[in-house]
Structures are given as structure tokens and as C-alpha cells.
Amino acid sequence: MIHGIKGVKDxxxxxxxxxxxxxxxxxxxxxxxxxxxxxxxxxxxxxxxxRSIGASTDIVEKEMYTFQDRDGSSLTLRPExxxxxxxxxxxxxxxxxxxxQKFFYLGPMFRHERPQAGRLRxxxxxGVESFGSASPxxxxxxxxxxxxxxxxxxxxxxxxxxxxxxxxxxxxAYKGVLLDFLKRQEEQLCQNCRRRMGTNPLRVLDCKVxxxxxxxxxxxxxTDHLSLNSRQHFEEVLGGLxxxxxxxxxxxxxxxxLDYYTLTTFEVTSQHLGAQNAVGAGGRYDGLVEALGGPxxxxxxxxxGIERASLVLPDSAVPSLGKMVFVxxxxxxxxxxxxxxxHELRTLGVRSDSDYRATTLKAHLRQADRLGAVFxxxxxxxxxxxxxxILRNMTSKEQQDLPLSTAAQSVASRLSSV
RNA sequence: GUGGGUGUAGCUCAGCUGGUUAGAGCGCCGGAUUGUGGAUCCGGAGGUCGCGGGUUCGAAACCCGUCACUCACCCCA
Numbered sequence: 503m504i505h506g507i508k509g510v511k512d513x514x515x516x517x518x519x520x521x522x523x524x525x526x527x528x529x530x531x532x533x534x535x536x537x538x539x540x541x542x543x544x545x546x547x548x549x550x551x552x553r554s555i556g557a558s559t560d561i562v563e564k565e566m567y568t569f570q571d572r573d574g575s576s577l578t579l580r581p582e583x584x585x586x587x588x589x590x591x592x593x594x595x596x597x598x599x600x601x602x603q604k605f606f607y608l609g610p611m612f613r614h615e616r617p618q619a620g621r622l623r624x625x626x627x628x629g630v631e632s633f634g635s636a637s638p639x640x641x642x643x644x645x646x647x648x649x650x651x652x653x654x655x656x657x658x659x660x661x662x663x664x665x666x667x668x669x670x671x672x673x674x675a676y677k678g679v680l681l682d683f684l685k686r687q688e689e690q691l692c693q694n695c696r697r698r699m700g701t702n703p704l705r706v707l708d709c710k711v712x713x714x715x716x717x718x719x720x721x722x723x724x725t726d727h728l729s730l731n732s733r734q735h736f737e738e739v740l741g742g743l744x745x746x747x748x749x750x751x752x753x754x755x756x757x758x759x760l761d762y763y764t765l766t767t768f769e770v771t772s773q774h775l776g777a778q779n780a781v782g783a784g785g786r787y788d789g790l791v792e793a794l795g796g797p798x799x800x801x802x803x804x805x806x807g808i809e810r811a812s813l814v815l816p817d818s819a820v821p822s823l824g825k826m827v828f829v830x831x832x833x834x835x836x837x838x839x840x841x842x843x844x845h846e847l848r849t850l851g852v853r854s855d856s857d858y859r860a861t862t863l864k865a866h867l868r869q870a871d872r873l874g875a876v877f878x879x880x881x882x883x884x885x886x887x888x889x890x891x892i893l894r895n896m897t898s899k900e901q902q903d904l905p906l907s908t909a910a911q912s913v914a915s916r917l918s919s920v
Numbered sequence: 921g922u923g924g925g926u927g928u929a930g931c932u933c934a935g936c937u938g939g940u941u942a943g944a945g946c947g948c949c950g951g952a953u954u955g956u957g958g959a960u961c962c963g964g965a966g967g968u969c970g971c972g973g974g975u976u977c978g979a980a981a982c983c984c985g986u987c988a989c990u991c992a993c994c995c996c997a
Binding site for chain 2: 561613615617621710759777782804830832870872884896
């Protein structure tokens with residue numbers, strides 16, 4: 503038997519219904535906040551991701567699905583969407599538009615990681631990107647949209663954490679201060695963190711190894727080494743969140759893994775997820791567009807893991823299936839009449855079904871019951887000959903004869919009044 | 921990439937220190953009800969015990985290998 507690839511999942515109808523709720527909410531609220539949908543390719547040139555995500559990140563180092571095109575160029579299945587959206591923004595010169603450019607997207611991403619709860623090799627994200635505004639108000643808008651979407655889905659146990667990484671000028675200065683500190687503590691750091699000192703020292707602060715945590719307890723805080731502008735920006739973001747009544751937690755150790763983040767970074771976690779508990783996260787990336795060869799452009803965005811959202815989405819958030827009518831047709835003469843009336847019902851917009859395997863009335867009714875039909879139209883040979891159908895109300899068990907010619911219409915109007 | 925856990929019917933799982941024909945519940949199909957669903961009773965179908973090798977008179981069970989799933993580390997949405 504051929505089975506699906508490791509880390510890749512089929513979405514059966516029951517779960518697809520959960521996704522539809524998430525996707526519908528994401529689309530509706532994004533649009534409400536002035537964002538419009540953008541669809542960018544699922545694969546891009548490898549260089550795009552290497553340059554935007556950061557050459558020394560795990561994603562680029564060992565998690566990308568990279569392959570050669572026929573002409574020998576290196577392509578990669580997107581591990582995230584920001585790079586592609588930024589590329590499109592530059593390529594179509596969207597910075598020249600008079601209006602701010604705000605986008606949302608939905609789609610699959612690919613990372614070759616070991617699967618676990620809430621982590622797959624093909625996973626899906628909903629995200630937004632807001633280009634052009636350096637104002638803290640843009641940060642507040644993006645965070646509040648994220649919070650709104652997750653809250654409106656009634657995801658339980660949410661916490662919003664926020665931090666500032668400083669701007670491009672602050673970081674090298676802070677990195678120096680941090681490295682001095684880390685060098686004095688090097689003995690107590692894990693192998694991984696010693697390596698990180700050379701590649702991405704900020705990540706040492708995010709290490710979960712207890713000894714590392716303890717060793718960096720007294721580490722100089724990023725937020726204490728911000729420039730006046732950066733600090734002011736952060737203060738205004740926090741002030742804006744307070745203004746909107748969005749609860750947040752300051753987390754000076756919150757360091758996003760992707761190299762392009764600057765200033766504001768944030769993450770929303772749920773207690774009800776496993777170890778991979780971030781359901782949505784993002785940050786400002788003011789340097790990215792320029793780094794990719796575009797004009798100097800401030801930008802900020804977030805991404806939500808659809809699978810993770812679905813894991814904690816309460817069942818009550820998923821609407822039940824609508825009312826439906828079942829056609830129970832049997833016998834030489836009954837079946838063709840039933841086929842016709844089923845078609846008629848569907849033409850009238852009535853959700854209706856039949857079971858072509860069932861040959862007895864009993865079997866039909868059993869199927870009707872399982873599908874939750876509110877009405878069943880019974881058509882056997884007797885009814886077909888008399889030009890009638892029996893209408894059975896499945897909850898009250900009442901039955902009545904209807905003339906065949908107007909039966910579908912009559913059921914349609916009854917259905918709307920049930 | 922590294923660790924741990926689990927693989928027995930469609931699903932959830934029993935199966936003792938190795939011992940006759942591998943079980944239960946739920947689900948499915950049929951009958952009781954010759955044209956009326958859910959409840960009840962009765963009957964039935966359904967299994968390469970993940971796969972391969974080994975030990976043994978005898979393996980679902982023990983050993984080795986392998987694959988899959990899963991959780992965690994790492995990292996991240």
C-alpha cells in the first residue's frame with residue numbers, strides 16, 4: 503500500500519470543516535482591517551529564502567525542501583511566506599502605490615523537521631504583511647488583528663508575549679554587550695549555546711536548558727540597551743495595546759528565530775497545545791525589503807499556524823451541518839421517480855441526498871437517520887403508480903401524501919419553516 | 921539529527937511466567953418487523969497479531985533487525 507509522506511496529513515471532511523471556520527474568520531477579519539489577499543508561489547529561488555530568513559538559521563541550514571530545476575537553478579518549497587510576499591512587493595513596485603500596502607495570505611509551507619504534536623512537514627499558515635508604515639500604530643494594528651482573530655475563534659488559554667529587539671543600529675551594540683557577558687558565562691552554557699554565540703547570540707537568551715537559563719539570568723536586557731527612538735517606539739506600541747485593552751506580557755527573552763526581525767516581536771501561545779505552543783507570532787522587519795534589493799521600506803506582519811489553531815479550536819465553534827432531505831426510492835418504478843425528484847430538490851437549492859446502495863425502505867430510513875435528515879420522501883412502486891410521494895417528518899414521525907408534481911417545491915418551503 | 925513510547929478486527933483496546941481453534945466493546949450487515957429509522961433481542965461477516973529473521977516441541981508474547989505512528993529534545997507557526 504502506498505501511504506502518505508511522513509509529516510504530511512490528509513484533512514478528512516470533519517477536520518476540513520474546522521479549517522473552514524478558521525479560514526473564514528481570517529479572511530473576514532483581515533478584510534475588515536483593510537488587508538487584501540495576496541497569493542504568491544509555493545516555490546521560489548533558494549536564494550530568496552537564504553537571504554531573507556538568514557543563512558545561519560535552522561530553517562535554511564537543514565530544513566528546506568530544495569531541489570534543482572531542469573536548468574540547474576536551485577529552487578525551494580517555501581518554508582514561510584514573508585519572503586515571497588516581500589519579493590512580490592518589490593517585483594511589482596507596490597511601494598509606488600499611493601495607499602499603504604497591506605496583505606493577507608493562506609497556504610501551505612514546508613519544513614523538513616521531525617514531526618510532533620503541532621509540527622508537520624507540510625503545514626499551513628494564515629498571515630498578514632503590512633508594508634510602508636514605520637508607525638507604532640501599524641504594530642498595534644497587526645497585533646490587535648492577530649489577537650482579534652484568535653479570540654474570535656475562542657481559542658482557549660491564550661497569552662500574548664511581546665518584546666523589542668531594537669533597530670538595526672541597536673543590535674550590533676547590544677550584541678557586543680551580550681557577548682562580553684556570555685563569554686564570562688561560557689563554562690555554564692550548553693554546546694548549542696556556545697555555537698549560537700558565534701552565529702546568533704540573541705538566541706542564547708531563548709535557550710530552554712535550565713543551566714543556560716540560570717547563567718543568563720543576569721544577562722544585560724535588550725530592552726535596557728535600546729536607542730531613544732527604539733525605546734519610544736516600543737513604549738508607544740505598548741501604550742496602544744493598553745488603549746485597546748489587549749492584555750500582553752513583557753518577555754525580554756522572546757527572540758524570534760528569523761534574522762529579519764527588528765524592533766517589535768510578539769508571540770501568542772496556548773496552554774492547551776503541547777511543546778509547540780505558539781499558535782501565532784510575528785514582528786517588525788524594517789530591513790527586509792531593502793536587503794532583497796527593494797527601496798527602504800518598514801514592514802510588520804504575523805503568521806498563524808492553522809493546524810495549531812485547529813488543535814485547540816473548540817467544537818462549539820464549528821457550525822453543524824444544515825438541514826437536509828433524504829429521498830428513499832426503491833422498486834422498479836420508484837427509483838427513476840426518486841432520481842428525478844432528487845434532481846428537482848437540488849435545483850431548488852435544497853441540500854438532499856439518497857443512498858444508491860439501499861434496496862429496502864428500512865435501509866433507506868436507516869441512512870436517512872444517520873445523515874440527520876429532517877424529511878424523507880418515500881417513493882416505492884405504489885407511490886410511483888399513484889403519482890404521489892410520502893413525506894415523512896423524521897422527528898415527529900408524521901407522514902402525509904403529496905402529489906408528485908409539486909412535492910419538491912412543497913418540501914422546499916416546509917424546510918425553511920422548520 | 922538525538923532520545924522515549926506504541927504497533928492485535930473498520931475504531932478503542934484485552935490477551936497472565938511462551939501452551940489447544942486470538943478475544944471484548946463499539947461499529948458494520950442480516951433477521952425478529954414480507955414497505956418504515958434510532959431502542960431491544962438473535963445471528964453473521966471481518967485478523968498476513970506492522971514486516972523480516974532467530975530461539976523453541978510450540979511465539980501475538982522472548983531475542984535481533986527493520987518499518988510505521990507518536991511524544992519530547994532541537995527549532996518553530
